[in-house]
Every structure is written in C-alpha cells, then in structure tokens.
Amino acid sequence: MAATLNLEQIVDQTLGEAEYKLFINGEWQAANNGKTFAVDNPATGDILRYVPDAGADETRAAIDAAAAALPIWAAMPAITRSDLMRKVAALMLERRERLATIMTLEQGKPISEARGEIAYAASFLTWFAGEAERVYGEMIPASVPNKRLWLLRQPVGVAVMITPWNFPTAMLTRKLGPALAAGCTCVCKPAEQTPLSALELGKLFIEAGFPPGVVNIVTTSNPIPFSDTVFADERVRKISFTGSTEVGQMLIAKSAATVKRMSMELGGNAPFIVFDDADLGAAVKGAVASKFRNAGQTCVCANRIFVQRGVYDQFAEAFTAEVGKMKVGNGLAPDVSVGPLIDQPARVKVERHISDATAHGAAVALGGQAIAQMGNFWQPTVLTGASALMLVAREETFGPVAPLIPFDSEDEVIATANDTQYGLAAYYYTRDFSRVIRVAERLEYGIIGANDGLPSTAQAPFGGFKHSGLGREGGSVGIHEYLEVKYVSLGI
Numbered sequence: 001m002a003a004t005l006n007l008e009q010i011v012d013q014t015l016g017e018a019e020y021k022l023f024i025n026g027e028w029q030a031a032n033n034g035k036t037f038a039v040d041n042p043a044t045g046d047i048l049r050y051v052p053d054a055g056a057d058e059t060r061a062a063i064d065a066a067a068a069a070l071p072i073w074a075a076m077p078a079i080t081r082s083d084l085m086r087k088v089a090a091l092m093l094e095r096r097e098r099l100a101t102i103m104t105l106e107q108g109k110p111i112s113e114a115r116g117e118i119a120y121a122a123s124f125l126t127w128f129a130g131e132a133e134r135v136y137g138e139m140i141p142a143s144v145p146n147k148r149l150w151l152l153r154q155p156v157g158v159a160v161m162i163t164p165w166n167f168p169t170a171m172l173t174r175k176l177g178p179a180l181a182a183g184c185t186c187v188c189k190p191a192e193q194t195p196l197s198a199l200e201l202g203k204l205f206i207e208a209g210f211p212p213g214v215v216n217i218v219t220t221s222n223p224i225p226f227s228d229t230v231f232a233d234e235r236v237r238k239i240s241f242t243g244s245t246e247v248g249q250m251l252i253a254k255s256a257a258t259v260k261r262m263s264m265e266l267g268g269n270a271p272f273i274v275f276d277d278a279d280l281g282a283a284v285k286g287a288v289a290s291k292f293r294n295a296g297q298t299c300v301c302a303n304r305i306f307v308q309r310g311v312y313d314q315f316a317e318a319f320t321a322e323v324g325k326m327k328v329g330n331g332l333a334p335d336v337s338v339g340p341l342i343d344q345p346a347r348v349k350v351e352r353h354i355s356d357a358t359a360h361g362a363a364v365a366l367g368g369q370a371i372a373q374m375g376n377f378w379q380p381t382v383l384t385g386a387s388a389l390m391l392v393a394r395e396e397t398f399g400p401v402a403p404l405i406p407f408d409s410e411d412e413v414i415a416t417a418n419d420t421q422y423g424l425a426a427y428y429y430t431r432d433f434s435r436v437i438r439v440a441e442r443l444e445y446g447i448i449g450a451n452d453g454l455p456s457t458a459q460a461p462f463g464g465f466k467h468s469g470l471g472r473e474g475g476s477v478g479i480h481e482y483l484e485v486k487y488v489s490l491g492i
C-alpha cells in the first residue's frame with residue numbers, strides 16, 4: 001500500500017465549497033423536488049459530494065433548452081464553433097491537475113492515468129474543432145443538361161449522450177466533440193458513479209462562452225425516467241451510448257418508436273495474441289498496458305491473452321514479473337499503478353471468473369485475491385494454463401485479471417479469437433510482415449493493435465463489429481454520425 005494521504009485535505013482543497021447542480025440552459029439548478037444522490041470515492045467508500053437526482057421534468061427542460069439553442073448553434077459559422085471548442089480544450093489543460101484529481105477521487109484510477117485522460121479528452125475537442133471546418137457538401141454530375149445535383153450535410157439535431165464511469169471525461173468529449181462540430185446541441189447524462197467530472201466540464205463550457213442550451217448535463221441515480229423521456233421525445237434525433245451490450249440492446253429496441261439515429265459503444269472481449277516470432281519484450285509491455293490500464297476496466301482491454309506454445313513459458317515468466325511490480329492502492333498516491341474496482345459487483349465478477357478458471361484447471365501465477373481490509377481493491381492477477389472455454393475468456397472480466405491461454409497455430413488462434421459475439425478491439429504481436437497484414441485482415445474487430453497495446457486516439461475511428469456496437473466515434477468518420485445528408489435536385 002502506498003504512502004498515507006491526507007485525503008480529507010485533498011477533498012477539501014479540490015472540491016472546496018463546490019455545490020453540484022444540474023446544468024440546463026447555461027444555468028445551474030437543483031432537481032425540482034430537491035432530491036440528491038451521493039457520489040462515493042471507490043477507494044475509501046466515503047461520500048465525496050451529493051448531486052441532483054433529476055427525473056423526467058428536468059430531462060424535458062434540458063431537451064427544451066437544447067432544442068431552443070439548436071438553430072443558433074447550427075447557424076453559427078463553423079470557425080466560431082471551432083474557436084469555442086478549442087477554448088474548452090485549452091481550459092481543460094490549464095485545469096488538468098484539478099480535473100484529474102476529481103476524476104481519481106470519484107473513479108479511483110491512478111492520478112497519472114487521470115491526467116492522461118484529461119489530455120486525451122481535450123484532444124477530442126481540439127481534433128473535432130478542426131473537423132467542424134471540413135463538413136463539405138458535394139456537386140454530383142447529373143445525367144441531363146438541365147439539372148445540377150447538390151448534396152449538403154446538416155446537423156442531425158438534438159443529440160443525447162449517455163456516458164460510462166470508466167472514462168468519465170474522455171467518453172463525454174468523444175461524443176461532444178463531433179456533435180458540437182457538426183452543429184448539434186447536446187443533453188448529457190453521465191454515469192451515476194462519476195457525475196462530478198462531467199459537471200466540472202460544464203463549468204468550462206460556461207467559461208469558454210458557449211451559448212446557453214448548447215450543452216446540458218443532467219445527473220440522475222435512476223436512468224429510466226431519463227431514457228423514457230429522451231426516447232419518447234421526437235426532438236431528440238440522435239442517441240450516443242457507451243456501456244454494456246445488454247443495456248445497448250434495450251436502448252436500440254427503445255429507439256424504434258421515434259426512429260432515432262443510434263451510436264453504440266458496447267462490450268468487448270479483446271484477444272491479445274503473442275506469436276512465437278514476436279518481440280517478447282514489446283509484447284509484455286503492450287499486454288501489461290492494455291490489460292491493467294484503469295485496473296482492467298476498459299472495453300478495449302486485453303481480456304484473453306493467447307500465447308503461442310513455443311514462447312508460452314518465457315512470456316508467462318516475463319509478464320508475471322512485470323505485473324508483480326505493479327503497486328495497488330489509492331490512485332492519488334503517485335506511485336500507484338492499479339486503483340480500486342468501481343464497486344462491489346465488479347469485485348464479485350472478478351472473484352467468480354477466477355474461481356471458475358481455477359476450478360477448470362488454471363493456476364494462479366500471481367495475485368488471485370482481494371486485498372484484505374481494502375474494500376474493492378484486487379491484486380493484479382495472472383492465470384496460467386487458462387483455456388478459451390473458461391468464463392474469464394468468454395465474458396468481459398472488467399478487472400485486473402490476465403488469463404494466459406496457449407495455442408499452436410495461426411489458423412487455430414484466429415478461429416478462437418473470432419469465436420465471440422464481441423468485436424471491439426484485438427491485438428497481436430509478430431515480427432513477420434506478411435502475418436501482420438494477414439492477421440489484421442482476418443480478425444473480426446473494429447480496432448486492431450498490431451504490435452501496439454494502446455491504439456486509441458482522437459484521429460482514428462473507435463467502435464466495434466457484431467455485438468460491440470453501431471457506428472464509430474473519433475476520426476474523420478466520427479462526425480458523420482451527427483450529420484444528415486440532404487440531396488437537392490436543382491432544375492436550371
């Protein structure tokens with residue numbers, strides 16, 4: 001465990017007298033009935049702050065504000081919208097330490113990762129600020145002389161963002177960036193575990209000079225009245241959700257009645273393949289970074305580590321040694337590399353996956369236990385002799401558990417890697433150039449790290465095949481999720 005921290009002092013200094021309210025139409029307001037809910041620190045279980053517990057009425061007020069702001073924001077020259085977005089990104093970087101500390105307090109991730117997330121989050125605003133100026137139309141050659149065919153792109157309208165707790169700021173800006181760049185106005189609902197980061201971001205939108213109603217933030221402990229309201233409202237034309245496949249499926253079904261555009265970033269079950277011709281040092285580093293970032297609580301993290309039999313023992317030894325150096329503890333301590341799991345259900349799932357694996361013959365090479373007297377902290381765990389049939393390889397663990405699964409041939413590992421309903425991210429390490437190309441083409445995944453354990457970046461599309469989602473965020477394709485295509489036939 002890391003050095004003792006004066007947590008009370010950190011909380012007081014960082015959050016001060018801050019009172020968190022709903023951000024609607026450029027103003028801060030309490031829930032109509034005054035109800036609030038508590039936001040906890042997952043490292044200690046202490047209550048950090050209370051935030052308003054909004055219901056259907058406040059959600060409708062946020063949609064009203066976004067709908068009223070839409071014509072103003074959509075008509076604003078792209079360069080003016082870009083300037084405002086860049087201002088928010090600059091403010092985020094200026095306030096990085098405070099924002100990162102708040103993120104670690106409510107989410108638990110190590111402070112170095114939280115700082116990294118703030119920069120990553122700001123990069124979505126900066127990158128899409130550039131894209132705002134490149135929303136081009138087209139003139140299509142007609143087949144008759146007295147016509148011109150004109151294609152233009154316009155914002156889809158009011159967009160709703162439902163974001164997860166694992167990346168409280170970056171998942172919000174990955175949606176807000178393209179939406180704002182396209183000219184949409186937004187209603188955001190952050191996860192109930194991590195609303196403070198979102199509300200802190202709201203303050204920066206005011207400071208940057210955004211018109212009221214362009215960005216609205218509604219916090220609630222009960223997502224049902226929020227989602228019933230937004231799905232029933234015809235003015236909401238777009239929903240972007242990041243979360244579990246089960247919830248995503250329910251939302252897709254709900255969208256049918258009002259035929260909304262949907263973007264879904266759902267679950268993953270990433271294979272991480274180490275071929276026997278890999279640079280093993282690089283593969284170990286890549287696997288540790290992919291698996292243990294945010295204590296394994298990322299949709300793209302390596303969930304199944306396949307290692308070719310010829311290098312299995314050597315990889316297992318080097319990987320276990322590297323994981324053994326990781327320090328678990330309160331993310332605010334500077335030397336900590338693995339923070340707590342978000343809550344008790346997360347811990348129960350990790351426990352279930354490990355006991356299923358050991359019951360079916362896997363061995364615990366490292367960790368395997370909760371850390372006594374430390375709430376939701378779990379030892380970084382390495383399982384050897386795992387198989388693709390174990391729960392730990394069939395379900396997304398979302399925790400710091402690395403099952404190492406031996407394989408013999410390329411064909412076999414590709415077939416096993418693709419044998420899942422998920423298709424978000426996949427990784428492989430090899431020095432064979434032909435194999436680099438071949439494997440990339442054969443893996444049924446939306447994001448591939450070829451000799452790269454951390455492929456996410458604002459410039460590249462992020463999204464999955466199969467049950468991992470619909471559409472893409474990030475990259476030049478990301479903005480199209482927020483644009484309608486209009487075709488005008490011009491008779492001349």
Ligand code: SIN
Pocket residue numbers: 166167297298299300301456
């Ligand atoms: C996620 O896994 O939820 C997002 C991670 C990323 O953007 O890299």
